[in-house]
Every structure is written in structure tokens, then in C-alpha cells.
Amino acid sequence: MLQQTPVARVIGPWTAWVQRWPVPSAMAAEPAGEVLRAWGKLGYPRRALRLHECAKVLAAQHGDRVPDDVDTLLALPGIGDYTARAVACFAYGQAVPVVDTNVRRVIARAVHGREPGNPSKADLADAEALLPRDGDGRPAPEAPEFSAALMELGALVCTARNPRCGECPLAGDCLWLARGRPAHDGPPRRTQKYEGTDRQARGRLLDVLRGSSSPVERAALDVAWTRDTAQRARALDSLLTDGLVDVTDDGLFCLAGEG
Incomplete structure (x- = not known):
């Protein structure tokens, strides 16, 4: 949850999360869509899918326990260099460098x-x-x-x-x-905007599905993002490709695994 997200935004969702799913097997037993719904507005929802996949691996292969070494952690779904080293260092006290x-x-x-x-x-x-x-x-x-x-x-x-x-x-x-606190003089630092982007469009579409207890028609998604129909279609296609959204046999849309 802390990947690309400030601590202040994570505390509430994390607390509710661990109360609901205290061990990986508890989360693994839920459909992916329910995990996406609990993820809420934390952003980058593919992280929720990877966490769900990770929970399944931990339950099936690691005795419901998070491994303590970097190499094993790196082999888990959704775990990259920072997270692997942060877990090894801060959860298990290992002397590995952590860079954020x-x-x-x-x-x-x-x-x-x-x-x-x-x-x-x-x-x-x-x-x-x-x-x-x-x-x-x-x-x-x-x-x-x-x-x-x-x-x-x-x-x-x-x-x-x-x-x-x-x-x-x-x-x-x-x-x-x-040196007198010199300003940055190298290549421009990469920044990520949000307003008006495909990310924002994707978030609006997911909001509709998270708020519904049953699959919805395409029209319900169309009204969620009206500023650019081509962008809306692109955002929906990417949600389907990423496995965040499913289409039911009768053409309705729902969160992953809820069709």
C-alpha cells in the first residue's frame, strides 16, 4: 500500500485490511473483486491484484507466512526491490539497504x-x-x-x-x-500528473464498479467519464486487459472475479 502512496492515506485502509484479513489465506479465499473493493481509492489498483495473487502464493507455498529473505520475497507477485528489502529490513531486522x-x-x-x-x-x-x-x-x-x-x-x-x-x-x-543548497541542474525529474489522465478515467470507472453490488451496463460507465469518449474507451480496455474488470456472458461489467 505504501508504494507511491503517503503513510497518512494508508493508515485507515491498512487497519481495516488487517482486521478483515489477518493472514494471507483469509484474503486468498476472497474473490479478486472484493480485494479491489477494499482497496478503495488508494490508487494504482493493480497493486491490489498483485497483493491478492501474493496472498495465494503465501498461503499455498509458505505456510501463510511472509518470507524473510530478499530473493524469496522478490519471487512473489507484486514484490519489487524496495518492498522486498523493506520487509527484510524492517520486519525481520536484516542488514539490507532500503531506498525510497x-x-x-x-x-x-x-x-x-x-x-x-x-x-x-x-x-x-x-x-x-x-x-x-x-x-x-x-x-x-x-x-x-x-x-x-x-x-x-x-x-x-x-x-x-x-x-x-x-x-x-x-x-x-x-x-x-x-555548497549553499544548489538547485537541481540535471535532467528534468519525472513527474506524474493525474488530472485528466487515463489514470483518472480508470479510477472513475472503477468507482462505479466498486459501488455496485452487481454487474452494471455499459451506460453506467459511460456517464462516469464524459469529457473524452475515446479516452474512456481506452481506459476501459486497459482495465479489461489488466484483469481488473470482467465482462459477464450477457455483456455487463463487474470487478474481477465477480461475474
């Missing part, structure tokens, strides 16, 4: 003396190089705590806008601050 937007910002500023650019494979190596080490050069037991602290520092102090450098424990060693 906040960590990238802190490292770019403090270590490289610049604003962060677009994500790259070097980000993970940068984070791993900063992990505290023991006398043999291996990551120390406090490495997970360090990773959490780095993430919190970026979220609360070294923020994208109006960083609180006067309160930062790294201020004395921050190359970006020493």
Missing part, C-alpha cells in the same frame, strides 16, 4: 552535494555503502535501525521543500548545505 524517495534525497544532498535526479541503480549501492559496519566490515546489527533513521530524516527534516537544515544531525557533514 526520502532516502535518495538525503544521500543525494548529504553525500553528493546536489538535489536528487531520477532513480538509478546507483541508489542502492549508495545506501549500502552508508550502512554501519562491524569490525570485520560486515553490516552491523544496528543497520536496520540506521535505515529507518535515514528514511525518517528524509521524511521529517530533509524534506523536498523547505528542509529544516538547522535541525538536521547531518548539517555539519552535508555537502549540499556546504
Whole structure:
């Protein structure tokens, strides 16, 4: 849920989610459409489908337990580099680097003396190089705590806008601050807009289906997005292709698995 979504938006849905489905097998027993309905407006609903698929694998192959090693986690549906390492680090205390937007910002500023650019494979190596080490050069037991602290520092102090450098424990060693806090001068950072996009159109169509207890006619979807009929058709086609929406035998539309 936290992929590309702020914590404040996740807390409510997550709390309801784990109360309803405390173990993977409980979710795996539900149809995909019910999982999509519970996902609500968190966005990027394909994440909900992947989570449902992941729950099935965990129930069938891992004894209803989330694995504790990165490689096994990466083999699960919907689990990428960040999530695999975050679970291994924060849930199981493993000394693996974890990189999110906040960590990238802190490292770019403090270590490289610049604003962060677009994500790259070097980000993970940068984070791993900063992990505290023991006398043999291996990551120390406090490495997970360090990773959490780095993430919190970026979220609360070294923020994208109006960083609180006067309160930062790294201020004395921050190359970006020493250079006078230079502005970003590399390639334009990729941004994602939402208003008027296919993503927004898809969300409006899904809203109709989430709010209905039975399949709906095409007309109910047509009125949900009227600004561009070609875009609406494209959005619906993509929902069908992604497996988020099904068509019943009599031509009605419903959430996945509810036909």
C-alpha cells in the first residue's frame, strides 16, 4: 500500500485490511473483486491484484507466512526491490539497504552535494555503502535501525521543500548545505500528473464498479467519464486487459472475479 502512496492515506485502509484479513489465506479465499473493493481509492489498483495473487502464493507455498529473505520475497507477485528489502529490513531486522524517495534525497544532498535526479541503480549501492559496519566490515546489527533513521530524516527534516537544515544531525557533514543548497541542474525529474489522465478515467470507472453490488451496463460507465469518449474507451480496455474488470456472458461489467 505504501508504494507511491503517503503513510497518512494508508493508515485507515491498512487497519481495516488487517482486521478483515489477518493472514494471507483469509484474503486468498476472497474473490479478486472484493480485494479491489477494499482497496478503495488508494490508487494504482493493480497493486491490489498483485497483493491478492501474493496472498495465494503465501498461503499455498509458505505456510501463510511472509518470507524473510530478499530473493524469496522478490519471487512473489507484486514484490519489487524496495518492498522486498523493506520487509527484510524492517520486519525481520536484516542488514539490507532500503531506498525510497526520502532516502535518495538525503544521500543525494548529504553525500553528493546536489538535489536528487531520477532513480538509478546507483541508489542502492549508495545506501549500502552508508550502512554501519562491524569490525570485520560486515553490516552491523544496528543497520536496520540506521535505515529507518535515514528514511525518517528524509521524511521529517530533509524534506523536498523547505528542509529544516538547522535541525538536521547531518548539517555539519552535508555537502549540499556546504555548497549553499544548489538547485537541481540535471535532467528534468519525472513527474506524474493525474488530472485528466487515463489514470483518472480508470479510477472513475472503477468507482462505479466498486459501488455496485452487481454487474452494471455499459451506460453506467459511460456517464462516469464524459469529457473524452475515446479516452474512456481506452481506459476501459486497459482495465479489461489488466484483469481488473470482467465482462459477464450477457455483456455487463463487474470487478474481477465477480461475474
